[in-house]
Amino acid sequence: MRSRLRGCRRNRASGCGAARPTILEAAIDLRRRGETEFHGFAVAKEIAEQAEARTLTAHGTLYKALGRMAEAGLLESRWEDPNIAAAEGRPRRRLYHITGLGAQAVPASDAIRRSPAVRHRGGLAPS
């Protein structure tokens, strides 16, 4: 598992490394507020609010990163009960929750973000 994590971290251009720390931080912030599960758009909104940014994370960047994080075991996902979505008159959500491994990875990603080299490059914020 550790090697998969390292692969994910190295492959920054693929979108996983670029958005992973921010997504994990956003997921943990949502969990602190009692939202143990989140959908893609909720995390995009949370990231924008944290960064005080006007723009939301791009579709491709966001869902590619979420997929890779799930493959790396940092997140797990399930599809929402269709009856709930139908009752609220909206499409079904894919709900993610952060795993133990994902929660452990956040301090490491914080350290990466705070390192001078990363700060010099403009941080790891998603495109």
Place this chain on the structure above:
Amino acid sequence: MSASAPALAAGLTRAWVRLYTRGLPADLRTARQAELESDLWEHEHWRTTEGLRPGRMGFEIVARLVAGMAADLSWRLVHRNARRHTTRPLGGGTMNELLKKHGMVALAVALGVWATTVVPILVGSDDWLQVGVSVSFGLLILGGLIAMHRGLRGGRVAVALGAIGTGMMTLWLVLPTIATVAILIWLYATRDVRQVPPLPA
């Protein structure tokens, strides 16, 4: 126009998702389309509640679409390659299987050689040489498409060479040829899976 901007932007996004998920395994494709559908709904719903102007909302959706296109294509490439490696092993097999796999390509090459060399000699005219070369480039495209269809290496290169050759032989046909070949490559490279399963429960 401004009022319909979010719907237009959402339509563009849906079209793009359908395009880059073509030919991928049905479960993967359906899941990505459903996830984007949910995202679009949430986006529109949130911004409508906030009272954002429709024009601005449409712009936001398109900006998210465009900014993520490179990641979408790279995601597709990863899953496409993974599928090829698991479902279409290259090389190996019995002689019968190899003949079945390569027979059409060999036939296309043989016809190309025949059209390039034998036909002009038999007819004895330079005009036919030009026709023969053109036909052989056409057959190269055909062979390449067959190779791609059968998951063999070099198919795309053959198609590209055939397209360039055809274009050079008949300069006035360059653009239509390239466009046609590009469409054919796309269709063959992204052959759709017919059965679309429902989303996982």
